[in-house]
Amino acid sequence: MKAGPTPIRIRLVYWAGGNPYHHHQDLNRLADAWTRPETIIVQDPMFTATAQRADIVLPATTSIERNDLAGNRRSDFVIAMKQAIAPVGESLPDFEIFNRIAAKLGVADGFNEGRDEMGWVRQLYEEVRQDAVERLGFEMPDFDTFWERGYARCPVRAEHTFLADFRTDPAAHPLNTESGRIVLGSRTLAGLGYDDCPPHPAWLEPAEWLGKGDASDLHLISHQPIGRLHSQIETGAASVAAKRNGREQAKLNPRDAAARGIEDGQTIRVWNGRGACLATATVTDSVRPGVLVLPTGAWFTPRDENGLEVAGNPNVLTLDIGTSQFGQGCSAHTCLVRAEPHIADQRDAFDEYQDKLVALATA
Template sequence: MIRRVPHCSHWGTYTILVEDGRIVGVEPFADDPAPSPIIHSVTEWAKPDRRVLRPMIREGWLRSRGSKDGAERGNERFVAVPWDEALEMVASEIGRVAAAHGNASIFAGSYGWTSCGRVHHASTLLKRMLNLVGGYTGHVDTYSIAAGPVILRHTLGDDRACGGQANTLDNIAAHSETLVVFGAMSPRTAQSEAGGIGAHHLEGYLRQIADRGVRVVHVSPLRDDLPEWLNAEWWPIRPNTDAALMLGLAGEIVAQGRHDAGFLARCTSGSDEFLAYLRGDRDGLRKDAAWASGVTGLPIQAIGALAARLVQTRSMLTVSWALQRAHHGEQPFWAALGLAAAIGQIGLPGGGVGYGYGSLGGVGSPFAVGKSPGMSQGVKAIDSFIPVARISDMLLNPGESFTYQGETRSYPDVRLVYWAGGNPFHHHQDLNRLARAWQRPETIIVQDPMWTATARRADIVLPASTSIERNDLAGNKRSDVIAAMHKAIEPLGQSRSDFDIFNALSERMGVGAAFNEGRDEMGWVRHLYDESRAYALRAHGFLMPTFDSFWERGHAAVPVQRDHVYLAAFRDDPDRNRLETESGRIVLGSRTLAQLGHADCPPHPAWLSPAEWLGDAGPDELHLISHQPRGRLHSQLESGSASLADRRGGREQLRLNPGDAQARGIQDGDTVRLWNARGACLATALVSADTAPGVAVLPTGAWFTPTDDGTEISGNPNVLTLDIPSSAFSQGCAAHTCLIRVAPHARDNRDPTRTYQDELAEMLSEPEETS
């Protein structure tokens, strides 16, 4: 008999079909108009091939605990130990490092797309436990988006505009006449949502936009960053030059006297400085269509005509998160705000600017206004953090100073890293540099269901169960439902839930009662749901079903805000509805940034040449874009059917423009080598006219598989990406600022998957007996 099990993951809500303890199918959520095919890959979690099945300890660490000899991480054999012994080692190491070096020497990395469940959220639970025993060093912001929210907090007072609370897409679909998409607005990236999602609405809104005949201008090096049926005008811009186009458009509008001077005077501060920059008062460079064309490679006439249309029609600007993952990544977000302010339609239906539409599934959809369920990290015990993408800097340069949002701080001397629910050897930049930095800590603990590249480079590995092996609930501020996550199968091997692991560690360290508050797994699931239900009724008069009804049905609707216009109240009365900025207005000229004097983040929106870009490239160099794949989320479910469908020869596919491929003697399907000074990897060539000349595209998420000669053979772009901050102000990730060379590679019969599995098998093999 088939048992139907409600569940939810980052790719949506669905039903798992279970027979005799085995998963036999997955059915999409009935209310989802565009379910992701990735949900069918969750059956991979039930396979033992890559699962951590027992607590494991690295042999060399057992011999020399407390030393700094981490050179053999990733090479040495692991030894299985009982759970009690492993937990005692972990608790002992936390206590030892805290006593000897202070709690700031414990780094709770745990960044990554762990389970979308709100109870078994590994990062939250780790930090909850560590806060109860004196604290830890954590991180701020995310790899996905750091430079963007930092500059928006300064210029708009908060980062709601890039977190899903700019104009909602139903409002844009109903009112916009011109839509300029900088970057992507793609169902490919909208498949996923942090904390889970009920229904995928982006495609429906885009079809409404198409049906209304809205003029859509698509500014991106990749034609398929928008669906083909939207019939958008494709502007194949040079990567990292979007800020120059935005400034050139604004400069054209200002030069013609068509800017909204009243809006600038009433609703912004520092606009005189911004306008002076556009005129070229200081640098002698007038920012206009001709100037922008020289930087971006786009036609002068088209830029001038678009500038005129933007003030003639109700116009909406959308900016992808990807644009700010670059050197000077603050500037496209700020320049878009400056352009929208010059147009003067911020706060009007269908007008203004918004960020991140399509970057996650819920961004732009009607957003939840209730209380999202979630465990608390508790009170932060110490004030110690790093910007999220500065891990290698922290490990390599303890005591060195860094700046963040105007503060100057110093990197802690980290002796213990505890990583739960994440894989930095997928998402961090310049992985060879990270590998060197990773040798420095005395102890590295990884808690994960899978033998990721990070787990292989740990000292202690704790086997966590996946979401399908425990009970939980999903929900977040961008989802219109809370979803039940029923346990579908028994945990594989000796794996335990994240809650059970951290609860056991808390008990060993004397803080068990404070950690669990007297609740077990289902006690917390019920408690978090009931909190959300009570808030919805109290704050919005919205009656959600009882917990028992919700749990049986599998989902419950939450109150949402539809047809939202961002900054409408501020536009109506900026004095009464002041923003939390230095002036209470939209900041276009910043006193704070002027005082800080960061050369890489000036006090007004500006175009700054990136460290690596096509305007300064060698004749054989290409600009590498490393975007989200279609068939998985980052490195999760890399071996699933949806992911494998986009690979050839066991490797990721590198997209090249036909002209670039021909110039290098590359044919579609060839094995190619990508390299720069930071590293090299292999991929399979995919020749595509949907890729702009001078641009190469390699998706993220391949499982890091370096060989003895240093070549990464599975196609992980982060062996090539540049590990520098976007600026001294935000310290964000700059992965999309990257030049590479590409050439055909002699046929290479090494299978990345088999190589990875063979190496893993060797690390897990029992030591040979000696006579």
């Protein structure tokens, strides 16, 4: 029998920016995996759920504590992001953190290439400016003028129609596809033979959905929160204001609430076979029957031996599966849950969570 691949043992994790304890689709599974590396280093401006589980935390500055550039491929401006305040506490810009690590490793010259923070800001802008001239014949101001003004206009295509050349002459302007045209049936996918990704558009039964659930199940929709971006600044005023009784709001239809003995404003337990979390019930007819809506982004806060999450993070409930073997996208909305009034006394754990939120928000 042929031996399988040798498992890779990860001994160290270095995470700079981001919060996997927000976007991972099965947080209890992640928490188990997180215990295996010997050392975990997190570099972040915020004391996120990920940073709270690190062996070493390197505090990084926010964007208002350093100099930088802002822009994207579809923007008609490059913006000068000028440092507004000095770094808070012992925080350092990401560049400076990596530069100091490179120095300790003896490779600082190879990392910084002789430039400091402003040297790199200038270099990156000049590369954009040179490309605009050489490729598009568009003149952007020199760096000093740009930095003083605070912005520079980029070349854009006015009145642009997407795929206009292809529509006019498909043979002369093929698309970057296997046929050069819009693909409705894929030879590549047909050759792969994936049973969960046929070569043509098709409806496939989800792993979990109300079509094969029972009367106690609700379909979970976990949308982006209104008071923050993903999990960023979870302890900020806007984020806290969007909560109810200190927890995330779980919205459900009056019919479903009545069937489960749930009252508006009550703490409820939302659970399935993967995990459970607490949230505050908001009973509203804006949610269709059979659906429970719980926003993403609450900092993962398990508080008992059974892993009950008290902040209202829906990612203890979602499935950690890809959309298909080929796509491997996020399939968080393929999820069934149940809900009930929370009867157990969790005041001590909840008060601890509330105290942590207040401490972080006022630090």
